[in-house]
Amino acid sequence: MLLQQGLMAAAALAAGVCGAAPISRLERPWGQAVRMAAVGALAGLSLARGGPPLLSLALALAAVGSGWAQGPWPVRRAIGLGALLTAQLVYVALFLPAGGGRSALIVEPARDAPIAAVVALWCVMLTWLRPMLNRRLPLAFAFALTCVAMVDAAFTLPIYFALAMSGALCLMAAQLLGAAELVRGLDRRPVRLIWWLQFAAHAQIAYACLR
Numbered sequence: 001m002l003l004q005q006g007l008m009a010a011a012a013l014a015a016g017v018c019g020a021a022p023i024s025r026l027e028r029p030w031g032q033a034v035r036m037a038a039v040g041a042l043a044g045l046s047l048a049r050g051g052p053p054l055l056s057l058a059l060a061l062a063a064v065g066s067g068w069a070q071g072p073w074p075v076r077r078a079i080g081l082g083a084l085l086t087a088q089l090v091y092v093a094l095f096l097p098a099g100g101g102r103s104a105l106i107v108e109p110a111r112d113a114p115i116a117a118v119v120a121l122w123c124v125m126l127t128w129l130r131p132m133l134n135r136r137l138p139l140a141f142a143f144a145l146t147c148v149a150m151v152d153a154a155f156t157l158p159i160y161f162a163l164a165m166s167g168a169l170c171l172m173a174a175q176l177l178g179a180a181e182l183v184r185g186l187d188r189r190p191v192r193l194i195w196w197l198q199f200a201a202h203a204q205i206a207y208a209c210l211r
Contacts, residue, residue: 054093164208167204
């Protein structure tokens with residue numbers, strides 16, 4: 001119990017430090033380490049509480065992605081983006097066995113609305129960013145497809161896992177903002193919002209699966 005409380009406190013503290021730190025410092029090595037620690041503490045909490053192995057794996061990958069997906073080092077950035085992409089696929093594998101499959105969407109058609117919105121948003125975003133993507137277009141399509149699959153799988157879950165659905169939507173919002181900021185060079189103020197959306201997404205999914 002003490003270990004679990006310590007991990008929760010570490011995750012909250014690290015997230016708070018990232019949220020309060022100047023944006024210019026978040027891309028420095030210590031900022032990357034703190035971001036990794038925040039999500040990594042959630043992975044440790046999942047292990048300590050005997051959570052699903054896929055949840056622990058997804059959070060560990062997300063921790064690597066949170067730290068390395070941004071920054072001036074191309075190799076680390078590639079590893080970070082690959083980790084985030086793989087984490088979404090692991091979330092899909094985590095959600096599918098617990099969900100009701102397509103039958104859940106047939107029984108409750110209202111669940112289709114968020115999925116349709118996600119598809120529409122990604123279509124608009126990819127159309128807007130296409131002239132700037134160049135060789136990164138396949139990577140953008142890969143993130144779009146895995147994001148849609150993750151949200152689709154999340155919305156087949158029982159209502160008991162509503163926080164996992166909310167987490168999937170937060171992660172999608174963070175990716176849309178991140179893609180716009182990275183490719184179009186928008187004002188850097190959304191960086192902090194992207195971080196909070198990412199952390200909130202993983203925290204909600206972790207809580208939904210561990211409670």
